[in-house]
Amino acid sequence: MNTEEALALLSALAHPTRLEAFRLLIRHEPGGLSTGELVEASGLSQSTFSTHLAVMVKAGLVIAEKRGRQQIQRANLDSLRGVMVFLAKDCCQGRTELYEPLLAELTCI
Amino acid sequence: MNTEEALALLSALAHPTRLEAFRLLIRHEPGGLSTGELVEASGLSQSTFSTHLAVMVKAGLVIAEKRGRQQIQRANLDSLRGVMVFLAKDCCQGRTELYEPLLAELTCI
DNA sequence: TTCATTCATCGTAATTTACCGATTGGATTG
């Protein structure tokens, strides 16, 4: 996970529509949802949501897979893990005294 | 940390200039840096960086503190922790089987 | 083959963001 990839992931997450879609996809792991179901849930037009989806797929946040004539979308939990590791480690460059309390908090969820 | 706050933090992080400034501030914890030093490090104009800084401060990513006639900026590690907890917990809404491997990875940094 | 379904892409308009120089306001120094 380099800076560029992390920025793409952060940008992909930093929009209400996309964040909500991602959360919806997480709730539907590991089965995923079709693009049409996501469009319906978003309340936006099909074309508008398609561009949001393209942003997420390009960033690696979502993985698309063809199934029949539908496109099944799945949350990429590896990318979520990646961006969190980036924030904790790469961002806090070696300052363990800074991110260790952060991890402690996370493990106590 | 609600969705709105998390979105603001993600947006604040999702820009090369702002992410780099944040990383720089982390490296300078707990002393912080003056706005002028951050401007110089960014290579941008003073006014441009000032708007970036305002985004970060508004999101709570950075905390400003007046010292003399300078403005000292400090990374807000609580907000970083907050957004990570949001991604791990709120985003993975109760699906412990999803975020536990995620946390396991984080604790092995 | 013909029709319906599914979704990406195109073209476009409106809004937001990013960037700059210039100005202003507040604080310190002389």
Place this chain on the structure above:
DNA sequence: CAATCCAATCGGTAAATTACGATGAATGAA
């Protein structure tokens, strides 16, 4: 008080993002 320093804000431009309807390509069904 006057001069200086620091940083926010203003005004303006260029680029990116967001949104939509319409079109088109691919797949499956009749």
